[in-house]
């Protein structure tokens with residue numbers, strides 16, 4: 001898919017990975033609706049983006065992915081302003097095991113909520129043009145992050161949802177590819193905040209630090225580049241792309257029904 005003139009929605013767009021993805025989509029000619037709950041960081045980012053990419057290519061929408069009402073309003077506003085939706089990046093996520101129900105609601109249910117509303121705009125069965133959805137999962141969607149069991153569960157859930165939606169899209173003719181991105185640790189506020197808590201407490205901290213040493217820490221632009229591959233490569237559907245420093249690999253899942 002060539003990005004020039006395409007219309008993208010990014011959730012959790014104003015910080016970290018979402019911000020890098022937004023900037024890369026804009027650099028490649030797309031228009032972007034930025035959905036986020038952080039109004040202050042959002043407004044400050046918009047000032048910069050409008051100066052750099054013009055007044056008409058970005059839209060900041062206050063949208064909590066826990067609210068169906070806000071999601072519906074945000075996607076309708078995007079479609080009315082730009083003329084449809086071609087790309088959805090489900091990226092909003094948190095890591096906080098002590099408020100784990102909220103984490104499930106944002107990390108997993110948020111992806112499901114936004115996807116179902118987006119289908120009404122994107123699916124060829126609903127009058128849309130088709131397109132592509134990329135869900136930011138994690139390496140913790142493919143293996144255990146030992147002191148974050150609920151975070152691990154949400155990310156495994158995102159990968160399962162991605163694969164089932166990809167197959168459903170092919171079987172039903174939505175015209176939408178659905179893929180998951182699985183980065184290892186990434187240098188963002190989420191990572192720094194969790195690390196500072198970890199340093200003070202958990203007896204599992206040493207094991208986690210070993211994991212961080214083993215995988216290394218990515219910068220956000222490496223992650224955004226990998227996400228762009230999943231958006232632009234029309235052959236990718238139902239894939240989980242692992243991203244670690246200097247390396248990307250598509251997962252081969254076991255096939256049970258053979």
Ligand SMILES: NC(=O)c1ccc[n+]([C@@H]2O[C@H](COP(=O)([O-])OP(=O)(O)OC[C@H]3O[C@@H](n4cnc5c(N)ncnc54)[C@H](O)[C@@H]3O)[C@@H](O)[C@H]2O)c1
Nearest residue numbers: 012015016017037038064065092093138185186188189190
């Ligand atoms: N940082 C990492 O090491 C890492 C690694 C793998 C995957 N991820 C995943 O990448 C995604 C982005 O993480 P990040 O590291 O950039 O985090 P971040 O905290 O830097 O940015 C997250 C953004 O999401 C927004 N957000 C949070 N809750 C929201 C909600 N309910 N509705 C809408 N927006 C909301 C925040 O305001 C923020 O702008 C998450 O899904 C995370 O799980 C992160």
Ligand SMILES: CCCCC/C=C\C=C\[C@H](O)C/C=C\C/C=C\CCCC(=O)O
Nearest residue numbers: 138139140143144145184185191194208
């Ligand atoms: C307690 C967490 C430490 C700080 C991590 C902060 C954020 C990281 C978020 C990522 O989504 C998690 C990234 C990678 C998970 C790493 C390994 C899981 C798989 C291990 C395995 O298969 O052996």
